[in-house]
Amino acid sequence: MDFEADHSPPLPTDAELFQAMQAKQHSALAALYDRYASLVYRVALRILVNPQEAEDLTQEIFLKLWRSSTYDVNRGSLSSFLTTLTRSRAIDRLRSRSSTLKFLQRWGNTMTTQPPPTTPFEAASIHQRSEHVRSALADLPEKYRQILELAYYEGLSQSEIAARLEIPLGTVKSWSRQGLLTLRKTLQTWIE
Structure with missing residues (x-):
């Protein structure tokens, strides 16, 4: 052969x-x-x-x-x-995810897991915190706020956000991080 x-x-x-x-x-x-x-x-x-x-x-x-x-x-x-x-x-990424999750859980716990107010003072305090959070979100630059809302209210991944907004994934990651850092700094006194 x-x-x-x-x-x-x-x-x-x-x-x-x-x-x-x-x-x-x-x-x-x-x-x-x-x-x-x-x-x-x-x-x-x-x-x-x-x-x-x-x-x-x-x-x-x-x-x-x-x-x-x-x-x-x-x-x-x-x-x-x-x-x-x-x-x-x-x-x-795991560390970042964990840090972000802890921040959002603390923030969410502050806003949602408190028992219904029993006194006018408690009701005013909760209302004041809610207003502070709304104000902090409204004060974020539009690009940061939009990405955070898509991620945390609609549950989209960073890749899905990039596709929806037609921007690079790296930009989504950067804006998300900057938005969270700004939000955390603004809300720090309310979550400690």
């Missing part, structure tokens, strides 16, 4: 693809994405549990790799770098 030898060129190494990507060759990024997206997604999903958030984080990791990577080919494999970066970013 006569077998033909496979003369296809060898696949480029991660280091070669990374160098090409640093030279802004889109095909190199595509090749690295094809090679490692499932790994990054699995790590993100294992930590975040939410498939949409895992997809968002996968995209974020590869955008970071494209834009400004701190990866050094001499310090280890690209798969290890991506795994570590994904794990770190996913844990950051």
Whole structure:
């Protein structure tokens, strides 16, 4: 039997693809994405549990790799770098989610779980707090308020908000964070 030898060129190494990507060759990024997206997604999903958030984080990791990577080919494999970066970013998201959830729970508890007022003074106090919250929301810049309302009143994810408002996901994340920080600062005296 006569077998033909496979003369296809060898696949480029991660280091070669990374160098090409640093030279802004889109095909190199595509090749690295094809090679490692499932790994990054699995790590993100294992930590975040939410498939949409895992997809968002996968995209974020590869955008970071494209834009400004701190990866050094001499310090280890690209798969290890991506795994570590994904794990770190996913844990950051969990912390942020936890912090935001605690803030909103404290805020919500202040507004909704109090027993009905029994005295005129208690009724006035609750009314005053409600007005303060409404005022704090109204004082937020429109872009921040809109994103917070979509997230917390309509329950939309950041990806869904980006799609609805037709703005980049990174912008939604940035505005959401700034809006929450501003709101938290304004309401701090009412939730402590």
